Amino acid sequence: MTMPGFRVIRPSSVDEAVRVLADNGPEAMVIAGGTDVVPNLQMRLFAPRVLVDIKGIGELRGITCNDRVGLRMGALTTLTEIAEWKFVERCFPVLGSAVRSVAGPLQRNMGTIGGNLCLETRCLWYNQSEFWRQSLGGCLKKQGDVCHVAPGGQRCWAVWSGDSAPALLTVEAELEIAGPGGRRRIPLAEFYRNDGMNRIALGRGELVVAVHVPVSSAFRRGVYRKLRVRDSIDYPLAGVAVAMKVDGQGICRAARVALAAVNPAPQLVHAAAERLEGKRYSAELVEEIAHEAIRTAKPLTTSASTPVYRRDMVRLFTRRALEELWQTRRGNGEKRAG
Ligand SMILES: Cc1cc2nc3c(=O)[nH]c(=O)nc-3n(C[C@H](O)[C@H](O)[C@H](O)COP(=O)(O)OP(=O)(O)OC[C@H]3O[C@@H](n4cnc5c(N)ncnc54)[C@H](O)[C@@H]3O)c2cc1C
Numbered sequence: 001m002t003m004p005g006f007r008v009i010r011p012s013s014v015d016e017a018v019r020v021l022a023d024n025g026p027e028a029m030v031i032a033g034g035t036d037v038v039p040n041l042q043m044r045l046f047a048p049r050v051l052v053d054i055k056g057i058g059e060l061r062g063i064t065c066n067d068r069v070g071l072r073m074g075a076l077t078t079l080t081e082i083a084e085w086k087f088v089e090r091c092f093p094v095l096g097s098a099v100r101s102v103a104g105p106l107q108r109n110m111g112t113i114g115g116n117l118c119l120e121t122r123c124l125w126y127n128q129s130e131f132w133r134q135s136l137g138g139c140l141k142k143q144g145d146v147c148h149v150a151p152g153g154q155r156c157w158a159v160w161s162g163d164s165a166p167a168l169l170t171v172e173a174e175l176e177i178a179g180p181g182g183r184r185r186i187p188l189a190e191f192y193r194n195d196g197m198n199r200i201a202l203g204r205g206e207l208v209v210a211v212h213v214p215v216s217s218a219f220r221r222g223v224y225r226k227l228r229v230r231d232s233i234d235y236p237l238a239g240v241a242v243a244m245k246v247d248g249q250g251i252c253r254a255a256r257v258a259l260a261a262v263n264p265a266p267q268l269v270h271a272a273a274e275r276l277e278g279k280r281y282s283a284e285l286v287e288e289i290a291h292e293a294i295r296t297a298k299p300l301t302t303s304a305s306t307p308v309y310r311r312d313m314v315r316l317f318t319r320r321a322l323e324e325l326w327q328t329r330r331g332n333g334e335k336r337a338g
Pocket of ligand 1: 029030031032033034035036037038039054075076079101103104108110111112113114115116119120161162163164207208233235236
C-alpha cells in the first residue's frame with residue numbers, strides 16, 4: 001500500500017491551478033483534503049505524475065450567504081465548517097444533515113465540499129489493493145475488460161457514494177467551475193454523468209471553485225437519511241435526501257427527493273416534484289413517491305449489502321423522511337429570508 005511517485009505543485013491562485021492542470025492534462029490530479037485521493041493512491045487506483053494541491057488558494061475558502069445571491073461555499077470549505085455554520089440548520093437543514101453523516105470527525109475536518117462533490121465512484125471490485133484486483137484480472141474501471149457487477153455489459157456500475165450531492169440536488173445547487181476558457185456555472189444535476197468510469201462533467205484544466213444555492217431554496221424543511229455498516233464512519237450503502245416547503249395550510253409548495261449510493265450518479269426522483277406540489281399530506285401519496293424512489297434506484301452488487309435490502313431501505317427512508325417533514329409544525333421563521 002505504498003504510494004506511487006509524484007510531484008506536488010501548489011498554485012496560489014485559481015488561474016495558476018487551471019494553467020497547471022491544462023498543461024499536464026490526464027497526468028495531473030487535484031488534491032484538496034486528500035481523504036479520498038490519498039487512500040486511492042495507496043491502492044494504486046491511479047498514478048498521476050503531478051498532484052495539484054489547491055489548499056493555498058484563498059478564493060476557494062469560506063461561506064457567504066445573503067438574501068440577494070443566496071449561499072456560496074468555496075470548494076475548500078470543509079464539511080466541519082458547513083456542519084458548524086450557524087445558519088445551516090435554519091436555512092439548509094438537508095445540507096447540515098448530510099454533511100454531518102459523512103465519514104467521521106477526522107475526515108470531516110480535512111474533507112472539503114469540492115472533494116465530496118467530485119469523489120471517485122466506488123465498487124466492491126474496484127476499491128481494493130492492487131494485489132487483490134490483479135487476482136481477478138482487474139475490472140472495466142481499472143486494468144481489465146469485465147465489469148464483475150454486470151459481466152455481460154460494457155458499462156461500469158461503480159456507485160456514487162458521496163453524501164452531500166443528493167442534499168445539494170434537493171436545493172437546486174449550481175457549481176462554479178474555472179477552466180482555460182474562463183468561468184462557467186452548471187446545475188449540479190447536470191454535473192453527474194451516471195457512468196462509473198466517467199463520473200463528472202469536468203473538462204481538461206477545469207476545477208470546481210464554489211457551490212451556489214439560490215435564495216429560493218432556503219428555508220425548505222429537509223433531512224438526509226443514510227444506510228451504512230457503521231454509523232460512526234462508513235460510506236453510504238443507500239442515501240435519501242428530502243427537502244420540501246409546506247405552507248401554513250399543510251400544502252406542499254416545493255419538494256425534491258434525491259438518492260445516493262444506488263446508481264453511478266446521485267439522482268433526483270423526478271416524480272416527487274411533479275406529484276407532491278400543491279398536495280396535502282396523505283399516506284398513499286407518500287407511499288407512491290417511496291415507490292418512485294425505488295424505480296429510480298438501481299442498486300447492484302457493488303457494496304457490502306444486498307441490492308434487495310438497499311432498495312427496501314430507499315423506500316423506507318423516503319417514506320419516513322416525507323412523513324417527518326410534512327407533519328412537522330414550523331413557525332414563521334421558515335418563510336423569512338435573511
Ligand atoms: C474512512 C473514510 C470514510 C469515508 N466516508 C465517507 C462518507 O460516509 N461519505 C462521503 O461522502 N465520503 C466519505 N469519505 C470520503 C471523503 O472523506 C469525503 O468525501 C471528503 O469530503 C472528500 O473531500 P476531500 O477534500 O478530502 O477530497 P480529495 O480526496 O482531496 O479529492 C476527492 C476527489 O475530488 C477531486 N477534487 C477535489 N477538490 C476538487 C476541486 N475543487 N475541483 C475539482 N476536483 C476536485 C480530486 O481530484 C479527487 O478526485 C470517506 C473517506 C474515508 C477515508
